[in-house]
Structure formats: structure tokens, C-alpha cells
Amino acid sequence: MNLRLVVPFLITAPLLAQAPAVPAPSTQELGFTYHIPSGWEATDAQSTLPEVKRQQTEKAKTDEEKREIACVQIPISAKRDAPPSFLAAMALPFDCFGQIMTEKDLPGFAEGSSEGPKAIFDFGDPVYGSYSMGKHNIWIERAKGNPKGHPEMAYTLEIACSLLKKAAVCWMTVAGDDQALKEFEGTAVTLDGDFFPQLVPATAFEKKPAS
Template sequence: MNVRLVIPFFLLIAAPMLAQAQAFTTPSTEELGFTYHIPSGWEATDAQSTLPEVKKQQTEKAKTDEEKREIACVQIPISAKRDDAPPSFLAAMALPFDCFGQVMTEKDLPEFAEGSSEGPKAIFDFGDPVYGSYSMGKHNIWIERAKGNPKGHPEMAYTLEIACSLLKKAAVCWMTVAGDDQALKEFEGTAVTLDGDFFPQLVPATAFEKEKKPAS
């Protein structure tokens, strides 16, 4: 299954999010099978409204009907920015299975996750990534973390972190490009529900205890 075409969405959405934030009401994610509430001090941004133009651009580049379905079905139900120096942002991306017409399996997760993590790397120079995996109830989570800076701005230190999992109704990735340790801590420490099961934080402290290379 080709699950890498979602890359441009984080790439094209990240840049305007870093430049400007717009307050709006965060759409519900419960129909997708999860909840994740924007941390206190972060401002919601309307990444979802940028999707029609992004989808139009990517559909023109699609080579197969499957790729076109992926583009049509991707959602960005959560996005937010924290105005500090430098600013930080986070987002959640979902690929609903009922829309896509296929249900992804665990063997598809590494490719989906790696593809989703490539978007920010076109805007930022990240090096020496580390990978991990952990379980939250019945859900396996793939996670990556890397240090870097926006291209052309070596003075701005950032941390990229992305965690992905497969729920009953969708594949979901949560991502942050954090400008400081506090922003990263807030992203990781926010409680989530996955298919109705509650967890006090998205990323536990033990997430990187067993480092691994990404599956090819």
C-alpha cells in the first residue's frame, strides 16, 4: 500500500503556521477515534481550511487513483502555534479508512509514519534522528525525534517529534516542531484517548528506551 503521499500536507501547512496564527474552533476528532486537546498557552490555527488548495496542487501530481484517494481523504483536525522566540507548532493528521477505502495494518505503519515525518524536513535541516516504539493499551506507537533548525537559520534550534498509530477508523500522526524543551514537554504530556481508552500523556518518558532503525 502506498502511504507516502501525505508528505506534502505537513510540508505546505507548516510554513504558514509558523508565520501566522488564526484563532478558530478546533473540530472534534472523536469520530476519528481519538481526542487530543491543545495544551494551555497554545493558539489553535486553521490548517484544515488550507487543505483544498493543497489537495488541488497534489492531485495534479498524483500518478494513481490510490494516490488521489489519499489526497482527498487526508484531514488536519488539530493544529496550533505557541508564540515564543522561536515559535513552536503542533498538528494532528488523520487518514480515515472509510474515506480511503482500505484499512491499514501494522506492517503499513512504519512507511506511513516515515512518510509523514518527511514534510518538515523539507523546511528544516534535521540531523541524527532517533526512533522508538511503545504501546498504549492495544495500540502500537511509532515515534521519531530529531534536532535541527529552519533552513538558512542555524541560530534557531528546534526539535522535531512525530508519533503515529493505527486506530480502528483512521491512521493518525501527532507532530510538533518545538522551539524549546517546554514546548516539547507540553506536546508530549497532553492526555489522549485512543478508541475510547484514556492515557495521561501522548509520549511517555520511556518512549526512546529501545531505539531502533526505521523499517525499510
């Protein structure tokens, strides 16, 4: 499966023409909860989807890519000031997509989901990790970077993805400081009804011992 979807992110949303919003499924319908951290302001990335989907459908090379573009949702998005930081949860519902993704598809889905910020930021030297939350495996990537043309401004891109019963989900942030990253990682989640006190544990990027 070649998942190369480009989805809008909070940074690009103000540049897009506003279109009538298409209501996203609730996070509960998709099988998870993630509450926006205290001090963050909810935004409406979902309302930018129709125009972005139209543009990306014109570039799609396969029917599979077109289905993915049509089905992706952004049920959660938020921003934090001083310094500006952004987060979002992106989901691909399987009932819409028409097939269930597997673990090997997660890196491709994550890469496509992160194309929005990568169009505006230069990120390099990514590190990867994996961890388990109950019966769910989480794939995670972190990279350091800066807005294009502003090397003095340090940002961290982090994206964590998992497969739920009803959808593939990625949680992503572009964090302007360590506190914003800590707040993104430290927020509690439920995955298919199972509660976890934080999205990303401190051990997420630790190397696993060879078996």
C-alpha cells in the same frame, strides 16, 4: 502500500492561498481526543487543505496516492510563541480511504506526514522508538534540526503515529525548545475510548531488551 502524502503543516500554512475550509471530522468521530496544551493558540490548517490537495493530486502517480490525498484531514493544529513552535494531528479515515492500514504502513504514513516541515527545516540523525498504550502500538520518530539557512536556531521534530479503529493518526510537533516538546508529549489522549495521561511516555525511545 506506498504512503508518500505531503500534507500542509502549520509552518507552511501562511504561505498557501486560503481556500474555503472543508470541515474535518471531529476527533471523537475519528476515535481520539487530544486537547491543545495550555498556552498554545489553535490555528486552522484545515482551511489550507483544498489548495494543497489540488497541487499534490497533480503530482500523484497512483490512484492509491490520489485517494490518500483526498481523504487526509488535519482536525487539530496549534502554535506557540517565544520561540515559535507548532503541533498538529493528522488523520486518514479508513472509510474514506477504502482500506484499513496495517502496522507496517505506519512509517510510510508518518514520513509523508512530515514532509511539510522538512521542506523548510533541515533535520538529521533521526531516532526511532515504539511503545504501547493499551491495545494500541505507537511508532515514534524524533530528529534535531534548524530552519534552512539558520543553523543557530535549534528545533526538534517529533511525530508519533498509531492505528485506531476508524483512522490512522499522527501527532506531530516542531518544537522550538524543550518546554514546547514537553507540553506536546505530556498532553493526555484518549484512543478508541481508552484514556492515557500523556501522549509520549518518558520511556518511548528506550531500547527494548532482546527476547
